[in-house]
Amino acid sequence: MSGINKVILVGHLGKDPEVRHLDGGVTVASFPLATSESYNKDGKRVEQTEWHNIVLWRGLAEVASKYLTKGKLVYIEGKLRTRTFEDREKVKKYVTEVVAENFTLLGRKSDFESPAPAAAAPKAEHDFSGTNDINGDIPF
Amino acid sequence: MSGINKVILVGHLGKDPEVRHLDGGVTVASFPLATSESYNKDGKRVEQTEWHNIVLWRGLAEVASKYLTKGKLVYIEGKLRTRTFEDREKVKKYVTEVVAENFTLLGRKSDFESPAPAAAAPKAEHDFSGTNDINGDIPF
Amino acid sequence: MSGINKVILVGHLGKDPEVRHLDGGVTVASFPLATSESYNKDGKRVEQTEWHNIVLWRGLAEVASKYLTKGKLVYIEGKLRTRTFEDREKVKKYVTEVVAENFTLLGRKSDFESPAPAAAAPKAEHDFSGTNDINGDIPF
């Protein structure tokens, strides 16, 4: 019988997506995603960050590689999958990944657009970091 | 900034919960949960099962140890947490667990009760009692 | 910017799905779904039922009309949509519906199949073997 295996994350990319093209032309993208939670402990604000291995396949991998970059805030929906693999020493290991089925960029308009003209909103220096914009037609 | 780290599972317990009492009186329970997905591959029905490590703390652990047993169908909501530990050979390893924040038993009423002696409460009659189905005032 | 509008329900159908075929051949199915919550109030167990209007389109409507019937336990994922309409007296009214994007039947195997003849599927023996784990033949 069918069950449900669903993960919902909102967090920031720790790195740009890493894209690979497998034999047969299948595209896979992956990146680490940080979800942070903060709470009070003994009167102090503590922040705890959890890192997730996000994996995207085919068309979703291609869209991700175009629009997602390090630092972006993103909503991700997917499922858990634990894989086994052998490391260099032939030791069997486990990794749990979130296989994305859907994602949505969150954040402000400025996160989705090319920087405004320098005169109107002098952002040029800031934008040199290159982490903050997308060009072209964004399909979401 | 806060993010979201949420897992939603519906599946069957692979074993009865294992309960431990830590120093300080904190209760922890854990069990494996199977979520199955079936799909067609080359015209055949394939079933793929994913296993999850579920961990519950304190009061939730205690409720779980009372009501959850091997084979039960349960809805679990929680968050992902990846821990590191050293195995017997002092090799650093990772496990990803689902720390439950909430759970709900699913299934039929009969799954929640001790089975009535067959002679005393034949299923047909039992169901006629009207406690187990959705008749009555449906507002649309 | 895109947002998220997601509903997750587990409940029982209040009626069989009602199926309509619109002009142009589009199929729509709808049914009421009950989600019940029980809690303690003044020392008594109180059960509160919430009714949801579920709507399914096209292929999903067709699958629903085949497999879902009154009383079945189902997991539904979808989104909220509030529509306006005029009642018979031309009064403008609002309804909020859950437009299903996905659903999964929950419950036991026996809920999915016609019961096998006892001789053909000796369940007692099978179940005796399975003391501790879910390998091979999973009985749900």
Added chain:
Amino acid sequence: MSGINKVILVGHLGKDPEVRHLDGGVTVASFPLATSESYNKDGKRVEQTEWHNIVLWRGLAEVASKYLTKGKLVYIEGKLRTRTFEDREKVKKYVTEVVAENFTLLGRKSDFESPAPAAAAPKAEHDFSGTNDINGDIPF
């Protein structure tokens, strides 16, 4: 039997929360939340916005009234509840609301902080939009 009734939304507040104090000292807050979805129709980008009635009770209402303001991007988790009421003409009506059980502000750091000292960065210039800040100690 218990079911699941869960709503997950990410969207922007259409208005500041409206706060009421009921007899007995219970606080209720409510606001409209917009979730937007955009898709291609006949080669054009179409945006469709869904409006949700969000209701928060007690402590959550109080936190919301402090930190949520019109325009903010927020993650909301809650459940559906359909209420009946009589309008001025004594006509029975239905409203479906999302009773929040949890929320998290999303967005950038600048959305969570007081504006920099006026002399150093007068609000108007600094924020441009001017709709975007919170004062005081924000606990998330």
Added chain:
DNA sequence: TTTT
């Protein structure tokens, strides 16, 4: 009535 939001936001992009």
Added chain:
DNA sequence: TTTT
């Protein structure tokens, strides 16, 4: 390794 992100973000606040």
